[in-house]
Amino acid sequence: MTAPVVEFQRVSKSYFRGEQEIPVLKDFSLSVPPGRFLAIMGPSGSGKTTILNLVAGLDRPTQGTIRAAGLTVSQQGESDLARWRARHIGFVFQFYNLIPVLTAAENVELPLLLSTLTRQERATHVRAALGLVGLKDRIDHYPRQLSGGQEQRVGIARAIVSDPTILLADEPTGNLDRSAAEAVMALLTKLHRELNKTILMVTHDPRTADYAQETLHFDKGTVASS
Amino acid sequence: MKLLLAYSLRNVWVRSSTAALTIAGLALVSLILLAVLMLGNGLNRALIESGSPDNVLLLRKGATTEIASGIYRDQAHIVRTLADIAQTSGGEPLAIPELVVLISLAKNGTDTLANVVVRGTRPDAFILRPQVRLSQGRPWQPGTTEIVIGAQIATRFLRDGIGSHLRIGKREWLVVGIAEAQGTAFESEIWGDVDQLMSAYGRDSYSSLTLRLSSSSAFQSIDDAIAADTRLLLQVKRERDYYRDKSMTMATFIRLLGFTFTFIFAVGAVLGGTMTMYGAVASRTREIGMLRALGFQPHQILSALLFESLTLGALAGLLAIGGGTALQFVTLSTMNFSTFSELAFRLTLTPASALSTMGFALGISMIGGIPPAIRAARLSVAAALRAPGR
Ligand SMILES: Nc1ncnc2c1ncn2[C@@H]1O[C@H](COP(=O)(O)OP(=O)(O)OP(=O)(O)O)[C@@H](O)[C@H]1O
Ligand SMILES: [Mg+2]
Secondary structure, X not given: OOOOOEEEEEEEEEEEEOOEEEEEEEXXXXXXXXXXXEEEEOOOOOOXXXXXXXXXXXXXXXXXXXXXXXXXXXXXXXXXXHHHHHHHEEEEOOOOOOOOOOOHHHHHHHHHHHOOOOHHHHHHHHHHHHHHOOOHHHOOOOHHHOOHHHHHHXXXXXXXXXXXXXXXXXXXXXXXXXXXXXXXXXXXXXXXXXXOOEEEEEOOOHHHHOOOOEEEEEEXXXXXXX | OHHHHHHHHHHHHHOHHHHHHHHHHHXXXXXXXXXXXHHHHHHHHHOHHHOOOOEEEEEEOOOOOOOOOOEEHHHHHHHHOOOOXXXXXXXXXXXXXXXXXXXXXXXXXXXXXXXXXXXEEOOOHHHHOOOOEEEEEOOOOOOOOEEEEEHHHHHHOOXXXXXXXXXXXXXXXXXXXXXXXXXOHHHHEEEEEHHHHHHHOOOOEEXXXXXXXXXXXXXXHHHHHHHHOOOOOEEEEEHHHHHHHHHHHHHHHHHHHHHHHXXXXXXXXXXXXXXXXXXXXXXXXXXXXXXXXHOOOHHHHHHHHHHHHHHHHHHHHHHHHHHHHHHOOOEEEEEEOOXXXXXXXXXXXXXXXXXXXXXHHHHHHHHHHHHHHHHHHHOOHHHHHHOOOO
């Protein structure tokens, strides 16, 4: 059996508001093999976003160990984590989080600024990524000149342009109508099938979750897979 | 990182209305500073640079101004025979005894009187002080009651210029020329024949004597020669030192006042810049969280935001320097405290004052930008990603 690409070992996470403790995860364990497309479902406030943040090292567990893409995330310093994220993690956000003052191509280029690629190489990668999401003709468009679905596809291009090990998607279709959502999901499925990406996707929508190989049902720390 | 620079610049552009307000505020403060510097430059011109490096001024011992000084005719004769004095093309020593008096003149179209310096001298004075040049008309004929007036006198007191008459002492004088003097104090003077002026005032002694050294290093030997001659009882000063001492009090006063003003306004501008950048950071919290999530380091975010506020500062600095260019056409007048005569000077823009102003604008925009940039760099990424935003 190959080593898991994401692994939670008895992880607990609480937020503290002054004295008051808000427990979110309790003794939570999870193991995701490479190349898995996993959907995470659950009611609002159950801790889905928190899981993604923990995987990426944007947040730290109160207890337990988290390993991802070969690194013990829960024990790293901030700047090591940032470097590691730039190499191994791609993010897709519900609200796209494109920078409005940059063009589609420039938005996609952002993660590559952290690599050692030359200008030409970056341009090639950007064109390839935008080609993959079907937006080659929108390179010079600004986010406000794009539809929501197109913006999210730019967001996906940005997430994959540096060829990360793990894609983290938080409600990638949460802001889209049905047909745009289907296009985005078809794209994620393609990335999973053809590029063998490991994908962790949070969603509210069962139809979106159906695209994944496996769904984690999440409710107040208790988990049921299907 | 061209892309990050583009990011900062375009953010300034997108927020152009708030950015414009901030820039305007910063520019105003910088312009105030620049005006103070230009004022200082102008005063320097008018006072210190009135003196030429190789010129030496002789006054009676104990006198601090030309007005209060006196030099007898025979003393002047002795001085003119000393060695180490430069010579005119005619072989005469370039050492001119002068009489300086004050008269009251009414400013153009008003009853307001102001004191004006009248200098009785010789035509060689134009050689002794090469910065003084005739811009119109001709020099006075020696032995006549003709006068040449400084450009500032022409614009402020005698608008009729050449051909107008003026009463000085007990005589009627005719204006035959107008002189420019590169913004120095001589532009606020009236020059005429020294002997005519002496008899108009019934005097038989001069006020001062100015001479040109044959070489700059000759100062000491002239000084020694004059000190050694018991008939002379004169003090020897480099012309520049004389004007510098005269202007010290006033220049210090004006600078102090100006810098106080600048400081007060600068505090306001820094606060304004800080508010603008805080606003920029607040409205972009989620975007900053996203950049951190992509793997950008806090210091990279910090630099991008600092660069953004420096851009505001640079634009403001340019505006202020543009404003300063326009201010060059402003002429101010003040009482010259040591002679109680009217002194006009131009606000003067120099490369150094333009540079200082740019540095100042960048500096205060930087100070204003640092706290918000630090806040942005320190944001918790997870919290920033949850923030509402654009
Ligand atoms: N910085 C924080 N401080 C305090 N509590 C927090 C913080 N971040 C998250 N929480 C709390 O942790 C819990 C889990 O949040 P999380 O965002 O992971 O939920 P979620 O499952 O993603 O919800 P949603 O479906 O609404 O996005 C919530 O109760 C939330 O209020
Ligand atoms: Mg969430």
